[in-house]
Amino acid sequence: MKAEFSFIIIDDSELDCFVTKKFLERTNKNFVIEIFNNAEHALDTIGKNHSLEGDLPTIILLDLQMPRMNGFKFVEEFEKLSPEIQKNYIIIILTVLSPSRDPKDLYGIFTYRKINSIVEKPLTKDKLNSLLNEVRMGSIK
Template sequence: MNIDFSFIIIDDSELDRFVTQKFLELSTKYTAIKAFENAEHALETIRENADGNSPVPTIILLDLQMPFMNGFDFVEQFEKFPNEVKNNYRIVILTILTSASNPADIYKVLTYPTVSRIIEKPLTKEKLQSLLIQV
C-alpha cells in the first residue's frame, strides 16, 4: 500500500498493541505510529497536538474494553474536541466484540459521528485494505 496515514493504537493489552503496530509497520507506508496503553494518555497527546494542521489523516485504532477509561469514554471525550481537531482523525474500533455478542454496545459506539467503523480483532491485510479505502 502506498497511502500515507498516521496511526494511534489504544489498547490495554501489550501483546495486542505490539502485534497491531508490527502489522501496520509491515503493511503500510505510514507517517507515524503511536501506541498507548491508556486512553487518557492518548487524549492528552491529541489535545497537546491540536493545531488542526495534520499533514496526513490519523486513524485511531481503539479497543473498547479497557480499565480506567474504556473506549466508550474515550469517544465521548473525543467528541468534545473542536471540529477542526476531530476532522484530522478517524476512529476505528478494533475489538473482540461482535454485533452478535453485544449488539447494544456496538450500536452505541456507532452512533458517534467520529467512529468510522468497527473491525473485529485481529487486524488482517484484507481488513486494513478495506479500512484505508474507506478512509
C-alpha cells in the first residue's frame, strides 16, 4: 500500500524527532517518515533527488534553531536546488513560538519563497489535520 504522505523531520533534538515521529506514526500507519538530526545531511540527501513514497510532495518539518546549518540556511540552500527537486517538497517550519523569540526571525521566515507555513511545537492532531487538509486542497504547495 502506498503512503498517502511522506515526511522528513529535520531537527537537531533527538527527543523532538522521536516525539514527532511517534506522533505521526500513531496518527497514521501509512506515513513514511525519515529523520535527520543534521540539516546538511538532509540537504545532501534531498539534492540527490531523494523522495519518499506517495503521490503528494514530501512534507519537510524543519526546526529553525540548529547548530552548523540552521533552518534559514537550509532553506537558502534548498532554494538553489533544481525546480524538479524542489517541486517534490513542502517546507513547514516546526518551531517553538515564544515571547522571547526575536520578531525579526518570524518576519524573516516569510522572505523565503519555499517556506509554506509555520506550525508551533508540539505538533498536535488538530495542527496536523489542518496542515494535511491544506496540502490535499492545494493551498500549500
